[in-house]
Amino acid sequence: MTVRVRFAPSPTGMFHVGGARSALQNWIYAKQQGGVFVLRIEDTDAARNKPEWTEGILSALDWIGISRGSYEGPYFQSANAGEHRAAAARLYESDRAYYCDCTREDVQARTGSQYQGYDGYHRDLGLGPGEGRALRFRTPDEGTTVVVDLIRGEPTFENKLIEDFVIARGDGSPVFLLANVVDDMTMGITHVIRAEEHLPNTPKQQLLWEALGVKPPIWAHVPVVVNEKRQKLSKRRDKVALEAYRDEGYLAGAMRNYLMLLGWAPSGDREIVPWSVIEDEFRLDEVNLSSAFFDEKKLRAFNGEYIRALPVAEFIDACQPWLTGTETIAPPPWQPEEFDADAFAAVALLAQTRIAVLSEIVPNVDFLFLASPLIDEAAWTKTMKDGSAELLDDAVAAFEALESWDAESLKSTLEAVGAERGLKLGKTQAPVRVAVTGRTVGLPLFESLEVLGRERSLTRIRAARLRLV
Incomplete structure (x- = not known):
């Protein structure tokens, strides 16, 4: 038997990180089993679906390594509407469903209660099809439905506790439960790997598989992804796109x-591992049952490690969208003709060790490409105190006398300026840094001055001095 798994997102918004995790788990499992990964777009919610959301799903999958052409599909659920209706008709004709x-x-x-489920009123009344009449599945009165789950064992559900659920609406359109089952049957899906939030629907879907005469798939319900308050990640509340x-x-x-670490861990006391290790070691039966905390701070730290591990040439290439601006990324504060690729290359390695996400490259290097720095007024107020004007005067005079404009000479010169005033280097360089870069933090000051050059550096220090008059 060829293993066939599917990932079936709905094109109703940005691509959820929880969905991305499910896609990766399905992808790896199919690869491990020599099977097939199927992409199905569940697009039957016409009021909310948009073509751009479908393209967003495809491009997001491309980005995380599930590239177009390497999977089967995408198929569209709406194209299978005829099969959905035919399955509903078969269930009615075989007395496995009735109208209500x-x-x-x-x-x-x-x-007498708004909380009680359907009471089976029309179960044995023989009501035929008609306008406004929903089709309900005739759930067995006795016995249990056992779900074979690679993660959760064999969850067992008493059939008497499962109401006669609707499988087609009053207008004849099948509901999600039935459409999902029919699509999986049509596509020969053998394993359904999805979030645990779908587990309550699983016995209903398994009953539909059996009623339609097809062996149910093997299930695997992975833990739901939650925020720091242990609430399920929500598009309305959390950063999930x-x-x-x-x-x-x-x-x-x-x-x-x-x-892939949300609910699972590779062998040994390690988390940052090559993708090949994850592909080799991931096992569905090793996935934890407890909810998985999506920790953005931890993700940020992960990303910083990955950035620092890049060869500097790859880091320079990776920064280009933020340095040049793209359709999805805001343009930088400088004009294209102001960007100096050589100047950026000169500070790239320094920047690489200081940023955790690539967008942070812009505030770290913008001073190199702007005619004058973007002054952080809070930093200016904090730094430019009594004595700063005289310190800047002394720094200009000392820097003007330098024969060699290099980081080492600049550092020793400014140290000497500070020593004459009884200041350590940190206190001495703070006003100079704000004058030149506009901020109190950033790349190493003296390497920055070297790359910026003598004329531009002195012009900025003089300008800051004049502002202090």
Whole structure:
């Protein structure tokens, strides 16, 4: 038997990081088993679906390493609508489903409770199809439904506790439960790997598989992804869009690595490992049962490690979208003609050790490409205190006398300026840094001055001095 897994997102918004984790788990499992990864776009919610969301899913999968052409699909659920309706008809004809025209208010009136499920009122009344009548599945009265789950063992559900659930609406359109089952049958899916939030629906879906005469797939319900308050990640509340992390400057390798640690860990006391190790070691039966905490701070630290591990040439290439601006990334504060590739290359290694996401490259190097620095007013107020004007005067005079404009000479010169005033280097260089870069933190000052050059550096220090008049 060829293993066939599927990833079936809906094109109704940005690509969720939890969905990305499910895609990767399916992808790896299929690869390990010599099987097939199928992409199905569940696009039957016409009111919310947009073509750009579908393209967003494809591009997000490309980014995390599941590239177009390496999987089967994408298929579109809407194209299988005829099969969905045919399956509903077969279930009705075989007496595994019946029609019902009860409203929610009708059920509440009979049961006396708004919380009780459907009471089976039309189960044996022989009501035929008609306008506004929903089709309900005839759940077995007795016995149990056992779900074979690679992660959770064999969850068992009493059939008497499963209501006769709707499989087709009053207008004849099949609901998600049935459409999902029919699609999986049509595509020959053998293993369904998905989040545990779908587990309550699984006995219903398994009953549908059996009623349609097809052996159910093997299930694997992975733990749900939660935020720091242990609440399920929500698009309305949490930062969950994979595209947002991509556009902020997270590396695909770091994101892949981190997502696979949500509920699972590689061997040994390690977390940052090559993708080949994850592909080799990942096992569904080793996935934890408890919820997986998506820790953005930890992801950020992961990303910083991945950035620092890049060869400097690759780091320079990776920074280009933020240095030049793209359709998805805001343009930098300098004009294209102001960018100096050689100047950036000269400080790239220094910047590489100081940023955790690629977008941080812009505030670290913008002083190199702007006619004058972007002054952080809070930094200016904090740094430019009594004595700063005279210190800047002394720094200009000392720097003007330098024969060699290099980092070592600049450092020793400014140290001497500070020593005459009884100041350590940190206190001495702070006003100079703000004058030249506009900020109190950033790349090493003296290497920055060397790359910026004598004329531009002195012009900025003089300008800051004049502002202090």
